[in-house]
Amino acid sequence: MKVTVISGTARKQGRTRIVSSYIADAYQTDLIDLSENILPIFNGEEEQLLDDNIEKLRTTIKDSDAVVLVSPEYHSGMSGALKNAIDFLSHEQFSNKPVAILACAGGGKGGINALVNMRTVARGVYANVIPNQLVLDPIDIDTENRTVTQATEAKIKDLMEELFMYAKFKKA
Numbered sequence: 001m002k003v004t005v006i007s008g009t010a011r012k013q014g015r016t017r018i019v020s021s022y023i024a025d026a027y028q029t030d031l032i033d034l035s036e037n038i039l040p041i042f043n044g045e046e047e048q049l050l051d052d053n054i055e056k057l058r059t060t061i062k063d064s065d066a067v068v069l070v071s072p073e074y075h076s077g078m079s080g081a082l083k084n085a086i087d088f089l090s091h092e093q094f095s096n097k098p099v100a101i102l103a104c105a106g107g108g109k110g111g112i113n114a115l116v117n118m119r120t121v122a123r124g125v126y127a128n129v130i131p132n133q134l135v136l137d138p139i140d141i142d143t144e145n146r147t148v149t150q151a152t153e154a155k156i157k158d159l160m161e162e163l164f165m166y167a168k169f170k171k172a
């Protein structure tokens with residue numbers, strides 16, 4: 001089964017990137033890292049589709065059985081980088097595809113708005129966003145060792161198991 005994580009931050013030192021890399025390593029998924037895969041701002045011109053990073057994004061997501069979206073919460077929404085990436089995609093990549101969503105928040109009871117925003121936008125490309133979802137605060141992430149805490153590992157495991165269940169169900 002091919003699963004792809006999209007790390008929705010342009011910040012190389014961001015917590016979102018740590019969480020995304022943890023999931024990609026622990027669950028042997030593909031990773032689209034928007035701090036490495038720099039995308040232009042979507043302008044609707046056909047020639048943008050020839051850009052290597054856009055081509056990689058569109059092909060990788062289309063070929064995936066399931067997708068994990070990880071975004072920082074910025075001003076009560078997902079990051080502009082992730083929304084811009086999704087603007088290059090559509091039902092052609094996402095239709096009926098199980099998608100798990102995680103938000104990295106500031107720890108002041110934030111994160112839920114980014115999740116709701118991701119769920120709404122993912123529905124707009126006909127993705128099947130699974131019910132389980134996660135907000136991760138700074139306390140859940142071990143920035144020094146660039147990994148997540150043990151308690152967070154367990155929560156991510158629950159989320160990923162649910163994602164795999166829906167992905168298998170879709171294939172049947």
Ligand SMILES: Cc1cc2nc3c(=O)[nH]c(=O)nc-3n(C[C@H](O)[C@H](O)[C@H](O)COP(=O)(O)O)c2cc1C
Pocket residue numbers: 009011013014015016017071072073074075076077104105106107108109110111138
């Ligand atoms: C521009 C900006 C806006 C932010 N807005 C929110 C917010 O609305 N809610 C929240 O919980 N945290 C907010 N934060 C904190 C980030 O969500 C938090 O630091 C998160 O770890 C950022 O992910 P990153 O490290 O991958 O960039 C904001 C941070 C920045 C830089």
